[in-house]
Amino acid sequence: MNFTDHFSKRAALYAAYRPHYPTALFDFVAALTPHHHVALDCGTGNGQAAVGLADHFDRVIAIDASSEQIRNAVSHPKIELRVARADATGLAEHSVNLVTAAQALHWFDRHLFFSEARRVLSEDGAIAVWGYGDPVLDLPKLDATLHHFNRGTLEPYWPAERQILLAGYRDVDFPFIEVPTPHLELTTRWNLWQLAGYLRTWSATERYVNAHDIDPVNEVERSLAVEWGDPQASREIRWPLYIRAGRL
Numbered sequence: 001m002n003f004t005d006h007f008s009k010r011a012a013l014y015a016a017y018r019p020h021y022p023t024a025l026f027d028f029v030a031a032l033t034p035h036h037h038v039a040l041d042c043g044t045g046n047g048q049a050a051v052g053l054a055d056h057f058d059r060v061i062a063i064d065a066s067s068e069q070i071r072n073a074v075s076h077p078k079i080e081l082r083v084a085r086a087d088a089t090g091l092a093e094h095s096v097n098l099v100t101a102a103q104a105l106h107w108f109d110r111h112l113f114f115s116e117a118r119r120v121l122s123e124d125g126a127i128a129v130w131g132y133g134d135p136v137l138d139l140p141k142l143d144a145t146l147h148h149f150n151r152g153t154l155e156p157y158w159p160a161e162r163q164i165l166l167a168g169y170r171d172v173d174f175p176f177i178e179v180p181t182p183h184l185e186l187t188t189r190w191n192l193w194q195l196a197g198y199l200r201t202w203s204a205t206e207r208y209v210n211a212h213d214i215d216p217v218n219e220v221e222r223s224l225a226v227e228w229g230d231p232q233a234s235r236e237i238r239w240p241l242y243i244r245a246g247r248l
Contacts, residue, residue, distance in 0.1 A: 018045075018201060019186045019239060021052055021102070025130065028182055030056035032126035032245055033097045040096040040120060042086035042113065043104025047073035053100065054078040061096070063089060087112035091120045101129045105172065106164040114175050118248065126247045127176055131165045132186050132239035135198075139235070141227045149199070149220040157207035168242035176246025186239040192231040196221045 030036060036057045041050045044062035046069065053060045054076055063084040064070050070081050084090055086101065086108050099117040101108065117127050134150055137143040164172065190198070199205060199217045208216045225231060 018048060018198065019132070019188045019237070020048060021130075021186060021241075022184055023052070023055075024182065025184055025241070025243070026052040026056060028243075029053075029098060029100060029126075029128040029245065032128060032179065032247065033122075034124055035097045035122065038096045039098040039100065040089065040091065042089070042099065042101045042117075043107060044073060044081070045069050045103070047076070047079060047081070049100055049102035050074075050079045051076055053098070057098070061089075061091070087116045089116055089120060093119055094122045094125075096120050097122050097125050099125070099127045103131045103165075105129045105131065105169060106161040110172060118175075121248055123248065126245065128243065128245040129169065130241060130243040131169065132241050133166055133168075134239070136238045137235060138237070139227060142224055142235070145220065145223050145227070149216070149223075153216055153220070154202070154204040154208060157204040157211070159203060159207075162204075165242070168240075169244050170242075172244070174244055174246060176248065178244065178246040181243040181245050184241045184243070186241055187236060189234040189236055191234050192221065192224060192228050194234075195224070195237065 030053075037059065039053045039057040039060045041047075041053060041060060041062045044050050044064045047062050050060045050062035051074055058078070060079045061082060062073065062079050063082045063086065064073070065083065065085045067083045070083050073081050082090075086104070099121060101113070105113070121127065135146065137146055196217050199220065200215070205215075205217060208214075228235070
């Protein structure tokens with residue numbers, strides 16, 4: 001199966017402008033397994049999830065099929081970064097206690113990934129996959145402008161796989177003994193420039209640029225500035241978080 005790379009060209013932006021996961025998420029996933037020797041984070045991107053896992057596990061193996069993402073990923077003494085596919089990790093059987101995929105499951109061949117997860121997980125191991133949906137701004141007019149950009153201007157440029165994420169991964173066949181998950185969300189405070197940087201990490205933005213040779217974020221940034229006020233002032237931004245977790 002060929003690897004479709006949606007992110008390498010914007011890996012540096014991805015590393016700089018992505019929201020962080022709540023600590024409660026990592027408390028939850030760490031509690032899924034009694035042992036905390038090795039965690040495997042698949043499709044690690046810039047390594048945000050791997051850093052959170054490192055607070056709970058002795059060792060984190062963070063893999064991504066994109067060498068550019070690995071090159072831009074965070075450095076951490078507990079994290080071993082590798083270029084590898086989620087369905088071909090190269091790890092030994094039953095060698096990890098937890099497998100995770102953060103904001104990545106919808107890009108995988110899920111049947112092959114889940115088969116690989118079952119192969120590398122220890123007998124009492126667990127798996128957790130999660131992703132976040134569309135951002136919500138704290139002022140209705142701002143949120144409407146952003147929604148129009150996301151679901152209007154960029155809608156034809158989103159890869160089809162994103163619909164799997166926006167459905168909360170609920171339609172994904174999950175071949176594990178599923179466990180209840182907490183209701184969590186991502187929250188941050190960004191100024192207008194930080195938000196614009198985040199919008200430039202979107203794969204749909206890159207596709208739009210490739211098609212038109214114009215950065216569409218410039219226009220939406222100007223539109224947002226009308227209601228934002230001081231562009232250096234921070235505003236609250238929220239994302240719904242979708243989680244599925246299970247054991248063998």
